[in-house]
Amino acid sequence: MPEIRLQSxxxxxxxxxxxxxxxxxxxxxxxxxxxxxxxxxxxxxxxRLLAGTILPTQGNIYFDxxxxxxxxxxxxxxxxxxxxxxxxxxLTVWENAAYGPRVRGRKNSExxxxxxxxxxxxxxxxxxxLYPPSLSAPDWxxxxxxxxxASEAKILLLDEPLGALDQKIREEFQVFLRNLVKxxxxxxxxxxxxxxxxxxxSDKVAVMNKGKLVQLGxxxxxxxxxxxxxxxxFVGESDFLESVVLNDKEDFAEVRVGQSTIKVKNMGISRxxxxxxxxxxxxxxxxKYEDKIKTGNFLPGVVVxxxxxGLLRRVRVKLENQQIVEVKIHAKHPIRFKENEKVRLVIxxxxxxxxxxxxxxxxxxxxx
Amino acid sequence: xxxxxxxxxxxxxxxxxxxxxxxxxxxxxxxxxxxxxTGSGKTTTMYLVAxxxxxxxxxxxxxxxxxxxxxxxxxxxxxxxxxxxxxPRMNVESNVLFGPTVKNLDLSESRQIAREMFSLxxxxxxxxxxxxxxxGGQKQRVALARxxxxxxxxxxxxxxxxxxxxxxxEILQVELRNLVKxxxxxxIHATHDTQEAMRVADKIxxxxxxxxxxxxxxxxxxxxxxxxxVANFLGETTEIEGIILQENNQSFLIAExxxxxxxTELISGTKAVxxxxxxxxxxxxxxxxxxxxxxxxxxxxxIKTKCVGEFYDVDLIAFNQVIKAKELxxxxxxxxxxxxxxxxxDKGDFRVFPxxxxxxxxxxx
Numbered sequence: 001m002p003e004i005r006l007q008s009x010x011x012x013x014x015x016x017x018x019x020x021x022x023x024x025x026x027x028x029x030x031x032x033x034x035x036x037x038x039x040x041x042x043x044x045x046x047x048r049l050l051a052g053t054i055l056p057t058q059g060n061i062y063f064d065x066x067x068x069x070x071x072x073x074x075x076x077x078x079x080x081x082x083x084x085x086x087x088x089x090x091l092t093v094w095e096n097a098a099y100g101p102r103v104r105g106r107k108n109s110e111x112x113x114x115x116x117x118x119x120x121x122x123x124x125x126x127x128x129x130l131y132p133p134s135l136s137a138p139d140w141x142x143x144x145x146x147x148x149x150a151s152e153a154k155i156l157l158l159d160e161p162l163g164a165l166d167q168k169i170r171e172e173f174q175v176f177l178r179n180l181v182k183x184x185x186x187x188x189x190x191x192x193x194x195x196x197x198x199x200x201x202s203d204k205v206a207v208m209n210k211g212k213l214v215q216l217g218x219x220x221x222x223x224x225x226x227x228x229x230x231x232x233x234f235v236g237e238s239d240f241l242e243s244v245v246l247n248d249k250e251d252f253a254e255v256r257v258g259q260s261t262i263k264v265k266n267m268g269i270s271r272x273x274x275x276x277x278x279x280x281x282x283x284x285x286x287x288k289y290e291d292k293i294k295t296g297n298f299l300p301g302v303v304v305x306x307x308x309x310g311l312l313r314r315v316r317v318k319l320e321n322q323q324i325v326e327v328k329i330h331a332k333h334p335i336r337f338k339e340n341e342k343v344r345l346v347i348x349x350x351x352x353x354x355x356x357x358x359x360x361x362x363x364x365x366x367x368x
Numbered sequence: 369x370x371x372x373x374x375x376x377x378x379x380x381x382x383x384x385x386x387x388x389x390x391x392x393x394x395x396x397x398x399x400x401x402x403x404x405x406t407g408s409g410k411t412t413t414m415y416l417v418a419x420x421x422x423x424x425x426x427x428x429x430x431x432x433x434x435x436x437x438x439x440x441x442x443x444x445x446x447x448x449x450x451x452x453x454x455x456p457r458m459n460v461e462s463n464v465l466f467g468p469t470v471k472n473l474d475l476s477e478s479r480q481i482a483r484e485m486f487s488l489x490x491x492x493x494x495x496x497x498x499x500x501x502x503x504g505g506q507k508q509r510v511a512l513a514r515x516x517x518x519x520x521x522x523x524x525x526x527x528x529x530x531x532x533x534x535x536x537x538e539i540l541q542v543e544l545r546n547l548v549k550x551x552x553x554x555x556i557h558a559t560h561d562t563q564e565a566m567r568v569a570d571k572i573x574x575x576x577x578x579x580x581x582x583x584x585x586x587x588x589x590x591x592x593x594x595x596x597x598v599a600n601f602l603g604e605t606t607e608i609e610g611i612i613l614q615e616n617n618q619s620f621l622i623a624e625x626x627x628x629x630x631x632t633e634l635i636s637g638t639k640a641v642x643x644x645x646x647x648x649x650x651x652x653x654x655x656x657x658x659x660x661x662x663x664x665x666x667x668x669x670x671i672k673t674k675c676v677g678e679f680y681d682v683d684l685i686a687f688n689q690v691i692k693a694k695e696l697x698x699x700x701x702x703x704x705x706x707x708x709x710x711x712x713x714d715k716g717d718f719r720v721f722p723x724x725x726x727x728x729x730x731x732x733x
Binding site: 038039040193194195196199200219220223234235236237280281282283307308309310311312313328329330331332352368 | 371481489503504505533534535536538562567583586587590602603645647648674675676677678694696697698714717
């Protein structure tokens with residue numbers, strides 16, 4: 001159960017392709033961490049650096065405070081599971097699992113007990129004598145996991161392990177996988193493009209973009225208290241209001257958005273500075289303009305479209321500054337909004353985030 | 369801008385059925401989503417419309433004119449595939465101008481259109497890049513531009529966003545619809561993703577085993593699924609089995625000892641299943657009993673909650689069965705595991721289907 005530490009790790013491919021840049025983070029002993037981010041963000045490179053299949057250009061990786069610089073792949077005590085089941089089709093499930101201890105030269109009696117334990121742990125002991133081609137997709141992945149466990153690996157690296165499974169099976173497998181990792185006391189790092197998978201399965205999620213770590217936190221941190229504009233954008237859906245800070249004294253700062261002044265979470269941006277207010281689309285409330293509302297904390301706008309999607313409704317609203325924002329509301333919300341109808345978008349200040357305006361502009365900061 | 373009609377189209381691959389007796393009409397400027405799982409006949413339909421396959425039987429009409437025998441290149445159809453299919457050795461601009469070049473259209477005019485296209489699809493600045501130098505989302509934008517730039521008035525897209533990450537998919541869904549509407553194209557878009565279909569389309573055709581099982585606006589299809597299959601394909605539901613009771617002009621489902629008000633024309637005594645979509649199950653605290661105005665308020669216990677981003681997925685136990693609920697985040701609802709709550713629904717939320725008693729017997733025969 002090792003702790004993993006990356007210290008200022010940079011990997012440059014060829015002369016100039018910086019796949020990861022100055023990456024530093026700690027994964028604690030026994031923790032399940034997912035890496036998410038747009039394609040090309042460096043998540044798979046990070047996994048390969050941990051595995052030792054590639055070496056950092058700069059920086060260092062430590063397992064339990066020991067540098068792994070000179071540790072070969074074999075000696076890193078790592079198990080790898082890929083999307084496309086890398087198991088031996090000509091070996092039975094049992095023989096696949098026995099591969100690790102066998103190449104390490106363990107005694108037959110030891111191999112027996114390691115494999116038996118591994119097959120039981122992944123609940124595939126009843127299929128020990130079968131060959132992979134006769135197994136289902138989830139059983140292929142179970143076989144791959146059994147091989148990792150039998151090899152006594154303490155770190156499990158997973159690259160889109162559920163990518164080839166159907167949605168329903170995928171959700172069941174998520175629960176199974178997390179329980180397995182916890183029971184076997186592994187430290188797991190899981191790369192996925194599926195956010196809800198990452199949020200469900202892990203203790204913490206690392207959001208990456210353009211080779212950098214953007215935020216590492218629990219699911220709840222990323223959803224409710226993102227600490228930067230990219231996390232707000234990438235995890236779920238938010239709109240970004242460009243604004244200027246008018247008052248930075250209270251718990252809620254006052255900012256000007258277009259012609260309106262609203263209160264938002266005070267996140268330490270000083271008066272007179274430009275800011276970007278991030279509001280999750282579930283957190284806006286939309287009211288007809290003439291409705292009596294108890295709060296003055298709103299932005300006026302006109303409805304562009306009220307779209308019914310079954311699961312929910314999306315109301316697109318054009319603000320006075322011509323920006324179009326979107327509100328997610330319950331499918332059964334009592335009011336149907338008409339096109340061009342005047343509305344007020346009520347904002348609960350405690351549900352907002354207020355970030356420093358990015359030097360490169362909002363669009364560039366959100367570029368993936 | 370073209371009206372497209374499929375008149376009793378059947379396509380067999382040897383003995384294997386692709387699609388059978390497809391009747392479909394897509395109005396001029398309409399955006400149709402073809403929704404169904406893998407193997408339901410979506411791709412076959414797309415290929416037939418584009419002329420990449422010819423039907424075993426039936427006719428295809430564009431603006432009333434029979435084009436069944438016309439080759440693909442004469443149909444003015446822009447096609448976007450799941451796998452982009454860009455020419456790897458041509459840069460973005462050459463890829464987009466490929467159509468006009470081989471069709472001998474006026475290149476300077478085409479280049480002008482392409483330039484407008486690049487800004488419309490947010491790809492300006494990448495014209496000289498090669499396909500392997502741009503992201504998946506950008507590749508699909510280029511493929512889209514290429515499909516549209518050579519005067520296509522019908523856009524056919526076969527699961528165009530499938531290979532992309534969720535975030536890009538969500539952005540492109542909005543962009544796609546806006547683009548199609550801005551250019552007044554007729555569009556057919558196949559997808560296996562219900563939310564995507566609802567997000568982009570004016571109409572949805574639900575496919576199953578090579579046939580259309582339901583057709584209508586997203587709202588019609590969602591509110592009145594014709595079968596359990598369609599209801600389950602549209603989203604996560606819980607099935608509650610019981611017996612129908614008609615009483616004082618009200619309809620009920622008797623499940624265990626509970627009387628759930630529903631809407632149905634089935635007669636009393638019929639064995640039925642009521643499906644409730646997870647997002648229509650509202651959760652309220654027990655103390656709100658009497659203050660909320662739902663047709664049904666049933667006591668339930670929360671056994672599991674997890675936050676998956678925009679929703680909380682909640683499992684409730686009521687009358688000895690698990691009920692799935694989805695609550696948008698941001699709503700103040702008590703979601704502590706183990707706590708007792710009200711499971712609130714309206715009669716119109718249930719999709720009610722009779723349980724065919726003799727179904728089992730038939731299978732046995």
